[in-house]
Amino acid sequence: MKHIRIYLLLIGVMVAWGVNVPILKILVSYFPPVTITSLRIFTAGLSVFIIMAALKKIRKPSLGEWKFIIIGCLLNIVGHHFFLAIGLTSTTATNGGLILGTGPLLTAILSSVFLRNMPTVIQVLGFIFGSAGVSFIVLSGEKGLSGLSIGDFYVFLSILSQALSFILISKAAKTLDPRLLTGYMLIIGSILLFFIGLWQEPNGIEGIFHAPLILWVAFFSSAIIATALGHMVYNSAIKKIGPAEASIFMNLSTFFSLIGSAVLLNEEITPVHLFGLMLIVSGVIFGSGALEELIKKRRRRGLV
Template sequence: MKKWQTYIILVFIMLIWGFNVPALKTLVSEFTPVTITSLRIFTAGVTVFILLGLMGKIRKPTAQEFLFIITGGLLNVVSHHYFLSVGLTGTSSTNGGLILGTGPLLTALMATIILRNRPTVIKIIGFLSGSVGVTIIVLSGGEGLGGLKIGDLFIFISIFSQALSFIIISRAAKTLDPRLLTGYMLVFGSVVLFVISLITEPGGLKQLGDAPAAIWVLFFASAILATAVGHMIYNHSIGKLGAAETSIFLNLNTFFSLLGAAVFLSETVTIYHLFGLVFIVLGVVCGSGTLEEFVVRRKQKRFLEGKQHHHM
């Protein structure tokens, strides 16, 4: 597959993921959040295994890979989805989508700290810009710091867990197919979430029978398209393009979730939200190393062109 084809597929995945934020907001409002999330992720995990079974890609993980599956599953599935589902019941889909947009920044920050990569000036500017963006959004409620909703904090913890998990996924992907890793993590994580839901939401399963058919269509679309197929393709793209280049596309996710919140939930998108979005996008482009990569490539191209010209 050519690079531009991978790019087009990634844009489509971001559209699905962006619209998935208002879909999740609807699901967690209709059902008890942790119960419905555990079932949605289990459905996604089973879908991944069916697809990989057809592709003949299933195998038993080694002991070390199993450790990666458990750690990745606890961070990427349990912590990320638990705090996301509970967080969305306490804040708007618009705020949720924008805070989730800091994912690539946090991933780059984690890589800097854990893998001891020295950050460059451009990356530091990126981290600061992204932080400014999130601060503008969170404080735009007009109530100042006192207006900081616990839901916003939960969504931040959710994206922080996911960013940390990407470091583990990139390590695990050296020996285990990222798509198979996705399947194992989803199934393992959903079981842990289901156990949590039985403790925290004892009446959660009884509620399931009352939902209208349209909600179930939304449930399966979110589980199969956004979670199963979306994560398989995204994690596979990390293997092809690298984590930094793939994470640039997550900016579009933020834009599409704003669009989705406005179209489907009639949420108001303010000038503050748009300001915040600009800072976050700028932050990700600088912070995830994209800008530097672009500059380096341009220099190499000029150098090679100069060399050829010299030989002529």
């Protein structure tokens, strides 16, 4: 298939992002959340620029590209992480996880509105299967939805900000290398988050460098592998296959976060989780366009 390499890379990114969830839980339970998030993202940004410097791909963006970088970092870095942090303090994990699971569907809708990229019937089925799989996994953790709250609204703003940023990234990537775009967004966004942290957590920087070594191993693993490399690959995939198709893979991160939580936090995986995984995988195959590519390939072979 034409995009098989991109699909495999995206699955790898989802493994990293999924395992990153329990790692972040460990980090924010020890460090002030906004402050450590800003430092982690800044480290990721530096890592991206080191990689791009080695590839000799660094250049100064044009004025028009700066517009996408600033708006993109406000949505993808500052808005997403800030609203998610404050939202999860006021809602349940069930509600928050379910709302985050609407990311692929929101991206598909926004892609249709702003990019005139209408999904096919098979892709719509993929979004439905993927969302259903996420719902099964999330709802199995507690006793269903516990009622809406202001926290739910903040979490929705978080995933809406990220979905909107994917549309901008697809536009900016037409002229700017998406990997370099990622680096600029991470650096600028982390600086803005750091100042927000100084406001919300005035003593957040104190004692942060006295953490055990294992926490710093987790910190750098999260920053370099999940955030730096993960976003470089994901944003590159947006350029190659489109924001809606790339976003459907985000459903997989929910299951991989369960695997990571089971290994790192001793949380239980149930048969309901496995059923949810089956729906998610089906959603990825349908929604990504992989099934349609396979059907077209077999039809061409039949005509030869």
